[in-house]
Amino acid sequence: MTPFLEGLLRLAWWLVLAPLLPGLINKVKAWVAGRRGPPVLQLYYDLARLWQKQVVMSTLASPGFLIGPAVAWVALAGAVCLVPLGPVGAMLSFHGDALLMLYLLALARFFTAWAALETGSAFEGMGAAREVSYAILAEAAMVAAMLSLSVQTGSVSLVTMLAPSAGPGAALLAAGLFTVLLAENCRVPFDDPNTHLELTMIHEVMVLDHSGPPLAVILHGAAMKLLLFSVLLTEAVLPMGELSPPAATGVLLAGVLGVTIGVGLVESLLARFAFRRVPLLLTTGVLFCLFALLVAWKGGRA
Amino acid sequence: MIAVLLLLAVGGMVAGMLVGRAAPRLWLGLTLAGIAAGLAAAVSVLAGGTEWEWHSAILIGGEPLHLRLDGISAFFLVLLGTVGGAGAVYAHEYWAERLHPRSARVARGWWSALVLTLALVLVSANGLHFLIAWELFTLSAYFLVTLDRRQPAARAAGWLYLGASHVAVLALFAFFALLAARTGSWDLGPMREHKELAPLFWLALFGFGLKAGLFPLHIWLPDAHANAPSHVSAMMSGVAIKMGIYGLVRFSGWLPMPTGAGWVVAALGVASAVLGVAFALGQHDLKRLLAYHSVENVGIILIGLGFALVAVEQGDTMWGRLALAGGILHVWNHGLFKALLFFGAGSVLHATGSREMSRLGGLWRPMPWTATLFGLGAVAISGLPPLNGFVSEWLVYLGLFDATQSHSEAAWAAIPAAILLGVTGAMALACFVKVCGVVFLGAPRSAEAARAHECGGMMRGPMLLLGAACVAIGLAPVLFWPVLARVTSAWRPGWADATAPAPLLMLGGVHLALAAAAGLAGWLLWARVKQRGLARALTWDCGYVAPTARMQYTAGSFAGTITAWFAWILHPIVQEQRAEAVLPAGASHRSHTPETVLERVIEPMGTVVMAVSGAVRRRQHGRVQSYLFYLLIGVAVLAGVVLAGGEI
Numbered sequence: 001m002t003p004f005l006e007g008l009l010r011l012a013w014w015l016v017l018a019p020l021l022p023g024l025i026n027k028v029k030a031w032v033a034g035r036r037g038p039p040v041l042q043l044y045y046d047l048a049r050l051w052q053k054q055v056v057m058s059t060l061a062s063p064g065f066l067i068g069p070a071v072a073w074v075a076l077a078g079a080v081c082l083v084p085l086g087p088v089g090a091m092l093s094f095h096g097d098a099l100l101m102l103y104l105l106a107l108a109r110f111f112t113a114w115a116a117l118e119t120g121s122a123f124e125g126m127g128a129a130r131e132v133s134y135a136i137l138a139e140a141a142m143v144a145a146m147l148s149l150s151v152q153t154g155s156v157s158l159v160t161m162l163a164p165s166a167g168p169g170a171a172l173l174a175a176g177l178f179t180v181l182l183a184e185n186c187r188v189p190f191d192d193p194n195t196h197l198e199l200t201m202i203h204e205v206m207v208l209d210h211s212g213p214p215l216a217v218i219l220h221g222a223a224m225k226l227l228l229f230s231v232l233l234t235e236a237v238l239p240m241g242e243l244s245p246p247a248a249t250g251v252l253l254a255g256v257l258g259v260t261i262g263v264g265l266v267e268s269l270l271a272r273f274a275f276r277r278v279p280l281l282l283t284t285g286v287l288f289c290l291f292a293l294l295v296a297w298k299g300g301r302a
Numbered sequence: 303m304i305a306v307l308l309l310l311a312v313g314g315m316v317a318g319m320l321v322g323r324a325a326p327r328l329w330l331g332l333t334l335a336g337i338a339a340g341l342a343a344a345v346s347v348l349a350g351g352t353e354w355e356w357h358s359a360i361l362i363g364g365e366p367l368h369l370r371l372d373g374i375s376a377f378f379l380v381l382l383g384t385v386g387g388a389g390a391v392y393a394h395e396y397w398a399e400r401l402h403p404r405s406a407r408v409a410r411g412w413w414s415a416l417v418l419t420l421a422l423v424l425v426s427a428n429g430l431h432f433l434i435a436w437e438l439f440t441l442s443a444y445f446l447v448t449l450d451r452r453q454p455a456a457r458a459a460g461w462l463y464l465g466a467s468h469v470a471v472l473a474l475f476a477f478f479a480l481l482a483a484r485t486g487s488w489d490l491g492p493m494r495e496h497k498e499l500a501p502l503f504w505l506a507l508f509g510f511g512l513k514a515g516l517f518p519l520h521i522w523l524p525d526a527h528a529n530a531p532s533h534v535s536a537m538m539s540g541v542a543i544k545m546g547i548y549g550l551v552r553f554s555g556w557l558p559m560p561t562g563a564g565w566v567v568a569a570l571g572v573a574s575a576v577l578g579v580a581f582a583l584g585q586h587d588l589k590r591l592l593a594y595h596s597v598e599n600v601g602i603i604l605i606g607l608g609f610a611l612v613a614v615e616q617g618d619t620m621w622g623r624l625a626l627a628g629g630i631l632h633v634w635n636h637g638l639f640k641a642l643l644f645f646g647a648g649s650v651l652h653a654t655g656s657r658e659m660s661r662l663g664g665l666w667r668p669m670p671w672t673a674t675l676f677g678l679g680a681v682a683i684s685g686l687p688p689l690n691g692f693v694s695e696w697l698v699y700l701g702l703f704d705a706t707q708s709h710s711e712a713a714w715a716a717i718p719a720a721i722l723l724g725v726t727g728a729m730a731l732a733c734f735v736k737v738c739g740v741v742f743l744g745a746p747r748s749a750e751a752a753r754a755h756e757c758g759g760m761m762r763g764p765m766l767l768l769g770a771a772c773v774a775i776g777l778a779p780v781l782f783w784p785v786l787a788r789v790t791s792a793w794r795p796g797w798a799d800a801t802a803p804a805p806l807l808m809l810g811g812v813h814l815a816l817a818a819a820a821g822l823a824g825w826l827l828w829a830r831v832k833q834r835g836l837a838r839a840l841t842w843d844c845g846y847v848a849p850t851a852r853m854q855y856t857a858g859s860f861a862g863t864i865t866a867w868f869a870w871i872l873h874p875i876v877q878e879q880r881a882e883a884v885l886p887a888g889a890s891h892r893s894h895t896p897e898t899v900l901e902r903v904i905e906p907m908g909t910v911v912m913a914v915s916g917a918v919r920r921r922q923h924g925r926v927q928s929y930l931f932y933l934l935i936g937v938a939v940l941a942g943v944v945l946a947g948g949e950i
Binding site (some may be wrong): 051052053054055056057058059060061062063064066067069070071073074075077078092094095096097099100102103104106107109110113117118119120121122123124125126128129130132133135136138139140142143144146147150151154156208209212213214217279293297 | 664696699706729736740808815816824828844849853859860861864867
């Protein structure tokens with residue numbers, strides 16, 4: 001198989017599987033609440049429907065309103081290309097790709113927020129402001145997490161960094177990364193993806209005015225980001241590199257499923273926090289990652 | 303060859319100064335020709351040619367003229383030529399005779415003088431001549447900052463700049479004089495073996511750091527950059543403050559370093575980076591905001607340089623090289639995208655007459671070129687791939703991450719530096735999303751913004767050039783590695799790797815693929831939307847039928863959360879009247895982020911100095927009797943000391 005074809009297949013794995021996660025989360029929430037809930041494949045249907053629709057665009061918006069989601073999606077697709085998939089490795093790997101991944105996520109954030117501000121709506125401005133403000137703490141946590149993995153493995157390349165388990169600090173790192181996952185993917189208790197009250201939202205409120213194919217691209221990108229964080233969390237914590245390929249594949253899938261169920265349970269059992277308490281919770285996430293770094297530092301080669 | 307080119311460059315600048323008053327077109331031609339000659343000389347040195355050195359018998363101030371163009375000088379000379387040339391073209395339309403009849407003539411002369419004196423600073427290898435050129439460049443910049451002298455704000459900014467610069471000059475006088483006294487010559491060159499010179503670096507750090515706008519020595523910078531004409535702001539921010547960086551790079555390469563110098567430089571760099579961007583977030587004035595981002599980016603440059611110095615101290619050069627390469631490349635990068643952003647801000651000011659972000663908005667429609675190019679600059683300065691800002695920040699990050707793995711003392715500093723660099727990046731992103739959103743997107747917030755017009759070709763051309771340079775460094779970073787290797791080898795011989803690190807090649811490839819994919823995806827989505835149909839409607843505002851432009855989110859509210867986190871240093875001033883009671887009479891809100899260091903530290907210190915001076919002055923009033931009394935007391939005290947058995 002040519003490397004190019006192989007790369008396309010890997011990318012296809014990410015693209016096709018990503019919309020499954022929000023469906024699973026909704027199923028878990030429905031199960032906890034004793035409802036039947038929407039089908040697991042609901043997001044696929046939604047995406048197909050949106051792709052067919054006409055677009056309604058604000059009279060104030062520039063072409064950036066449409067280009068923004070496209071660039072953000074490409075940035076997220078680029079980020080997933082750098083994340084290894086257990087035994088099959090990453091599409092692309094080099095010294096320092098962990099930092100490129102972080103900054104590709106930032107690029108996606110820039111263009112999502114840009115597109116949100118296109119409409120001149122105060123709601124969307126509010127959402128964009130919250131997104132970029134909380135991302136500062138999330139970024140600190142992510143850099144600390146990457147440093148801890150880097151200290152642990154002596155590498156700055158995701159393939160090597162994610163191969164062993166996070167060692168004695170695994171539980172701390174898992175807690176930190178899970179907090180960041182919830183914040184960056186706008187889940188409860190940071191944000192409520194189901195609410196229809198704009199004043200309580202971050203991500204949903206940024207995409208209020210989007211419709212049709214651009215909205216489909218945004219939703220798909222968000223699903224891809226959730227999958228990326230789930231894979232990252234699973235691989236950072238579990239010793240993927242030490243298992244046989246079939247076992248590693250199974251563990252990866254089970255890990256992602258576990259994270260998804262975890263998100264669903266958190267969403268069912270917790271209420272959304274007041275906004276002034278969000279930075280506190282995120283700071284706790286930063287501290288988890290910092291302590292994981294400390295443990296990696298002391299445990300690594302002492 | 304290089305001598306001829308440099309002579310041509312000087313000739314072009316001097317001729318430009320002479321004809322600048324009367325013939326704008328001829329001035330532009332001569333200036334550009336001179337700059338082209340200077341650029342050719344610098345590029346030939348950077349491209350691997352031999353260093354150029356010229357000892358002459360000509361005495362200036364009693365010292366023989368000694369010029370030198372090595373890798374470091376040539377590197378800064380390229381930046382000077384690029385921004386200087388672009389600014390000259392930009393000024394031709396932006397500060398034209400028609401718009402500024404009083405100052406357009408002198409502006410041209412001072413521009414040539416500034417470029418010439420900056421180049422002299424870069425090539426002079428004699429301490430005395432360095433100081434003379436430095437002082438001349440400070441003065442040329444002062445006259446350019448205060449071009450619009452009728453504005454009290456411009457006069458005050460110029461005064462502050464002049465005062466602060468001269469404090470820096472004082473430190474540099476002491477630095478060069480002590481250097482000359484200890485080595486016996488004003489001649490400059492490598493003197494790493496003279497260990498006793500090491501403490502002089504602290505003087506250099508103060509003098510050059512003040513010029514570079516290092517926190518907390520940046521007090522003059524926001525005012526000067528905000529109130530100068532925009533092409534001058536671009537030059538100040540893109541090139542003039544880099545002279546401070548040049549001094550630090552130059553003398554940290556030539557002199558022995560005191561122990562701990564690297565730690566101090568890196569710590570100051572981290573403080574500048576985080577606090578610079580925090581202050582930027584609090585600003586409502588577009589150009590003042592950009593000025594604070596200079597403090598941030600100087601911080602990033604100094605993180606790279608500081609860790610390189612730590613690496614020198616520890617004798618471990620692998621991660622030091624990466625950090626240094628990142629810091630050095632960031633000098634070019636910041637010069638390019640900051641000049642682009644100031645040109646963009648100038649274009650907005652030109653079109654609307656306002657720098658106040660709360661009066662702008664929706665400018666993408668009348669000014670599509672400016673909006674797009676400013677957006678490009680914003681992505682670049684936020685350090686996002688695939689543009690140049692990310693390349694240099696990534697190199698600095700790699701240096702920091704590799705330093706962490708060394709498990710040495712440097713790792714303790716590298717961990718907080720890396721995390722805070724991440725925080726800085728995220729805050730810069732927040733700040734530029736805010737700027738682009740408030741200035742260019744949404745609806746116009748004032749009549750001036752609604753009447754805005756696009757700038758002409760002479761202003762657009764330089765912006766396109768700078769934008770293209772940002773894209774080029776981002777997409778093909780490997781091509782620029784030999785330049786960095788050249789600078790590194792001039793800094794510490796034997797440090798440079800001629801071949802680019804393999805990851806940099808990969809990064810360039812990823813950037814290319816990313817740019818292509820983004821273009822393709824944008825086009826495909828656009829085509830899909832066209833195919834399915836596109837309808838326009840009012841922005842959805844919860845069913846409110848009469849939205850006004852004042853309902854939009856403002857710059858202040860956008861940054862509110864972050865400025866609240868940094869209130870401990872920003873000390874924002876908020877005056878508000880809340881809408882209370884059942885029938886509120888009215889509500890207002892006004893917020894302002896002052897320059898805390900200036901207003902809370904420097905000004906109170908100035909007040910104390912003035913009070914003491916005033917008290918002392920009362921003792922000197924011209925009455926002979928009192929003076930005789932002072933003499934008598936003096937003699938009595940001396941007599942007392944001698945009688946008590948002390949020695950004088």
